[in-house]
Amino acid sequence: MKWSDLDQDPCPVARAMSVVGDRWTLLILREAFLGTLRFDGFQDRLGITRHLLAERLKKLEALGLMHRTPYQERPLRHEYRLTPTGRAFGPVMLLLVDWATENLPSDLPPPVRVVSLEDGREVDPVVVDRATGTPLTYETMRLRRT
Amino acid sequence: MKWSDLDQDPCPVARAMSVVGDRWTLLILREAFLGTLRFDGFQDRLGITRHLLAERLKKLEALGLMHRTPYQERPLRHEYRLTPTGRAFGPVMLLLVDWATENLPSDLPPPVRVVSLEDGREVDPVVVDRATGTPLTYETMRLRRT
């Protein structure tokens, strides 16, 4: 299997990995969700090399998670924003944060949290089935080959 | 930032990336959720090199997502199973599958799906707040630096 063709794989897990399986990409998305818009903003926050940052942003644009739009001309400068596809990744990011917080221990307090826009309180996510409302966990569901 | 220290980072997104940010690891977890138990089972299914598979399994064991137990002695042979931490990754995997299916198009039908153990029907996941039941999307929540 070639890494570069992973985004064409029929398996959604493989296509998801073409996004989150690249070094740095998840952190770039974190910054985007936190409101970072510009190339140097990502670079300063993450300490990623400019070279890789340019590549990752290009790939995220190609995959449709981010888009680049000019915020000024002369000199031409662009900003990077999440597309609807990128924003739809929000719940996945939330679940990743929740899972890592609960399952990969750290002695330092987390420098980010997810808050409700309604009341500003930290959210406590649970995945349920849309139709029945049943919580979906390893105990109530299975991945199956079709 | 050193890649090898990512699992010690105070940010849960960084710690999550230490799991899903390695090449192959998400696919290894997919196979584990599908029921694969043995080294050669993973290797046959994925076409990963034995070298990398051994490394990834070691890392997943070290991070606490999988554990290795003997299923026979003479000759000693082990199988790999998800730990509670690994099984807790189930809802994240489910959300990743759902997001990729909806947002990263493929012309071929997906070779896996997630079904309910109760009625066998394909699940339709939605993330809600445990206390209020409010759906959690980009429109109702934000990641914040603390």
Add this chain to the structure above:
DNA sequence: GTTATGGGTTCCAAATAGGAACTTACTGAT
């Protein structure tokens, strides 16, 4: 004794990542 099975390790080439300097196109200050 030879072949097969399961679970690895070793070796080397190829691809990817990291670090630093360089480039382009301006703006604003001296």
Add this chain to the structure above:
DNA sequence: ATCAGTAAGTTCCTATTTGGAACCCATAAC
């Protein structure tokens, strides 16, 4: 007019990871 600064990259070179194949070991089966 020159110099420093800003924003967004690109280039070059080295270090680390990955990919591919072969090799190793213990045992069982033919």
